[in-house]
Amino acid sequence: MALNLRLFQKTSDLENKVDSFFIKLAEASVIYRLAIRNYLKEGLSKEYTTHFEKVCDIETNADTLRSEIKLAIYSEMLIPDSRGDVLGLIETADEVFSLMKTSLWAFSIEAPVIDEELVPGYRKLTNMVVKAVDELATGAQVFFQSPHLVSSYLAKINLYEKEADKLSTNLKKQIFSSKMELALKLHLREFVDRIDSIADHAEDVADRLTIYAIKRQS
Amino acid sequence: MAIDPLVLVFLSSGLFLGWALGANDAANVFGTAVGTKMVSWQTAAIICSICVLLGAVFSGAGPTETLGKLGAISALPGAFMTALSAGFSVFIMTKGGLPVSTSQAIVGAIIGWNFFSQKPTDTTILLKILSTWILCPLMAGIIAVLIVQLIKFISRRVAIHMTTLDAIKRIALIVAGGLGAYALGANNIANVVGVFIPVQPFPTLGLGNFTISSAQQLLLLGGLSIGLGVFTYSRKVMDTVGSQLGSLSATTALIAVISHSIVLFMFASRGLETFLLNLGLPTIPLVPVSSSQAVVGAIIGISILRGVASINWAVLGKILIGWVLAPAVAFIICFIGLFFLQNVFALRVV
Numbered sequence: 001m002a003l004n005l006r007l008f009q010k011t012s013d014l015e016n017k018v019d020s021f022f023i024k025l026a027e028a029s030v031i032y033r034l035a036i037r038n039y040l041k042e043g044l045s046k047e048y049t050t051h052f053e054k055v056c057d058i059e060t061n062a063d064t065l066r067s068e069i070k071l072a073i074y075s076e077m078l079i080p081d082s083r084g085d086v087l088g089l090i091e092t093a094d095e096v097f098s099l100m101k102t103s104l105w106a107f108s109i110e111a112p113v114i115d116e117e118l119v120p121g122y123r124k125l126t127n128m129v130v131k132a133v134d135e136l137a138t139g140a141q142v143f144f145q146s147p148h149l150v151s152s153y154l155a156k157i158n159l160y161e162k163e164a165d166k167l168s169t170n171l172k173k174q175i176f177s178s179k180m181e182l183a184l185k186l187h188l189r190e191f192v193d194r195i196d197s198i199a200d201h202a203e204d205v206a207d208r209l210t211i212y213a214i215k216r217q218s
Numbered sequence: 219m220a221i222d223p224l225v226l227v228f229l230s231s232g233l234f235l236g237w238a239l240g241a242n243d244a245a246n247v248f249g250t251a252v253g254t255k256m257v258s259w260q261t262a263a264i265i266c267s268i269c270v271l272l273g274a275v276f277s278g279a280g281p282t283e284t285l286g287k288l289g290a291i292s293a294l295p296g297a298f299m300t301a302l303s304a305g306f307s308v309f310i311m312t313k314g315g316l317p318v319s320t321s322q323a324i325v326g327a328i329i330g331w332n333f334f335s336q337k338p339t340d341t342t343i344l345l346k347i348l349s350t351w352i353l354c355p356l357m358a359g360i361i362a363v364l365i366v367q368l369i370k371f372i373s374r375r376v377a378i379h380m381t382t383l384d385a386i387k388r389i390a391l392i393v394a395g396g397l398g399a400y401a402l403g404a405n406n407i408a409n410v411v412g413v414f415i416p417v418q419p420f421p422t423l424g425l426g427n428f429t430i431s432s433a434q435q436l437l438l439l440g441g442l443s444i445g446l447g448v449f450t451y452s453r454k455v456m457d458t459v460g461s462q463l464g465s466l467s468a469t470t471a472l473i474a475v476i477s478h479s480i481v482l483f484m485f486a487s488r489g490l491e492t493f494l495l496n497l498g499l500p501t502i503p504l505v506p507v508s509s510s511q512a513v514v515g516a517i518i519g520i521s522i523l524r525g526v527a528s529i530n531w532a533v534l535g536k537i538l539i540g541w542v543l544a545p546a547v548a549f550i551i552c553f554i555g556l557f558f559l560q561n562v563f564a565l566r567v568v
Contacts, residue, residue, distance in 0.1 A: 011381040018381070079384045080255040081468045086380070145377040216380075 014072050014079075018086070019141060021065045025093060026137035028058045032100045033130040036107075036195070040119045044111050052104045059097040066090050085212040089140065092205045096133060099201055103194040112191050113184065121171035125192065128167055129199040132160035136202045136209075143209055147216040150209060157206040164199035168192050225419045228294045231302035233443040236410035238305060239320055240270065240447020243406065245456045246478060246509045247398035250471030251391040252456040259453050265392060266399040266452070267445035273403025273486075274441030279433070280488045280504030281405050285412035288343045289328035295559050296335070296567035297413040300327045303552035304409070311544060318544045319508030322351065324409045326545025330552030331413075335568040346503045351541065354481055354507040355515025362477040362519035369469065387468050394475045398509075401482035403441055408506040410440035470520055477516035482509060511537070 035051035042048070069090055073083045114122060139153030175188045248262035291297045304323040311318040325347055332339045378386070420432040430438075484490060485507045494501045514537055559565045 008382070008385050011379075011385040015379045015381040077255055079381060082380060082384075144380045146373075148374065 010076050017065050017069050021062055022137045022140045024058050024062045026134055028055050028097055028100055029130045029133035031055050033126055035104055036126045039107050040122055052108055055101055055104055059101045062097050066094050092208055096201055099198045112187050121174055125167045125195050128160055128164040129195055132157050132199040132202040136205055143213055147213040150213040154206045154210050157202055161199045161203040164196055168196040228298040231298050232410050232414055235301050235305045236440045236443030237447035239406055240444035241451035243402055243509045244448045244452040246513045248395045249456045254468050256388050256391050256468050263448050265396050267448045269396045269399035270403035270444045271441035273400035274407035274437050277404035277486050278407035278437045281408040281486050281506045282412045282415055284505050285408045286415050289332045290416045291331055291413050293566045293568060294417050294419055295565040296331055297417050299555040299559055300331050300413045300552055303327045303555050304548045306551050307548035318540045319511055320409045321506040321508045322544040323548040326548035327552040330549040334553050334556040347505050350503055350505045350507050355511045358477045358481045358512040358515035359519030361480050362473050362516035363523055365473045366520055366523055391472055394479055398475050398479035401479045402509050404486035405482040406506050407437055407440045411436040474513050474516040478512040481512045
């Protein structure tokens with residue numbers, strides 16, 4: 001009985017860590033949106049720096065959780081038949097944190113000058129990207145409990161990613177049709193790509209999740 | 219009263235069969251759990267040995283009696299050769315890569331003894347046993363399909379986190395393995411000591427108010443030999459089964475073990491027999507059945523549910539060949555062996 005309780009304690013700890021990891025992903029995406037909105041409104045403000053630091057802290061915590069999950073799975077021999085999938089999911093999802101962090105990092109260092117008429121485009125793109133990440137965080141949590149329900153979340157991620165691609169294309173067209181200097185155009189395009197790549201990566205994680213969910217249902 | 223040392227020599231063939239059974243069939247019960255690292259080998263070996271012994275002593279009498287009725291071997295050298303030829307045929311066919319059942323080999327060997335001693339084979343009992351060779355994998359398959367559907371039904375309604383599910387699966391594998399080992403001991407102990415029961419090689423032991431009959435001592439000894447097989451040689455086989463069945467998920471393995479345990483228990487339980495009799499229903503014969511075939515039946519059942527294409531027909535063909543060859547080879551070896559024992563060594567085999 002003691003053995004069983006210890007086993008349940010270990011799995012319960014792992015469960016909490018996995019859930020926390022994806023809750024942090026959702027949290028990071030919300031703060032990312034706030035940070036970009038803030039930048040578009042006020043440029044490099046104190047508030048932006050606070051949001052940026054928060055995302056960095058969340059990323060560090062997520063990294064710690066990732067290491068702890070990895071250690072628990074291997075040292076305690078937990079979920080042997082799904083450990084590869086779970087670690088693959090966590091590792092690739094971790095990359096989403098990194099992309100959000102490096103994107104904010106670039107804003108804080110390079111401080112791109114965004115013309116007023118481009119602001120709505122950047123805002124829409126960020127909203128769409130954050131929606132995809134948010135859906136990924138929820139979908140991943142659902143995957144651990146009810147893999148048969150994951151497909152609707154994955155469909156939404158794909159949809160948001162496609163929308164983000166459309167928005168980024170339109171924004172790039174808008175940038176390159178303006179009368180700005182080419183260097184500035186290229187600079188702004190890079191930030192469009194940075195934001196859009198978060199949704200692209202969220203879709204990659206979703207693709208993995210699709211396969212894992214099929215495997216768990218079979 | 220001292221036991222004749224020759225008795226132990228003659229019993230050695232049965233005990234060898236028990237050792238081989240423990241080494242091989244424990245893998246059917248705990249192999250995938252150990253191979254997939256869900257349960258450690260030490261845990262599996264301890265639980266398996268204890269449960270096999272308990273099953274052999276407390277529920278092993280039913281199938282043993284049925285086997286005794288198929289051929290009432292009256293002399294110890296005859297029983298020795300019957301068990302030895304079954305063990306030898308299992309050895310030959312295993313070397314040849316054919317999946318083989320100890321239960322079927324021992325039936326072939328007993329019929330070989332009947333032929334040699336010119337005693338009639340009870341056709342009713344024989345038909346009863348033969349029917350179980352089809353019934354056993356069939357029932358295991360049906361039970362496996364029902365369990366799969368039940369699990370699907372539950373998993374669609376109850377959301378359990380993957381990690382909690384993992385803990386539940388581990389505990390279920392241990393419990394199912396324990397039950398499987400009990401069922402294995404109860405059902406297959408007949409293969410190990412069944413042919414020695416009519417000979418009654420041991421005097422009844424008196425321990426205060428308790429007496430331990432020759433049959434009970436044999437069941438205990440057979441159970442111990444199976445346990446010894448589990449501890450000394452099953453690790454290798456369990457690892458092999460685990461890696462061979464690598465494509466099986468822990469859930470599939472669990473379903474296969476549960477179905478196997480239920481079927482073996484059904485073919486060994488006197489309680490179930492009485493219960494069915496009281497209800498006026500046809501009973502399930504108490505016959506030693508093949509644990510390997512029960513597992514194979516369960517896996518085929520699960521495969522059919524996923525689509526007939528996932529069945530490995532070559533493996534199935536091999537199993538069917540083993541079905542026919544195992545008793546035939548044991549029959550021939552037993553007949554020839556008895557001839558030698560009687561005519562070359564001048565031993566009384568009938």
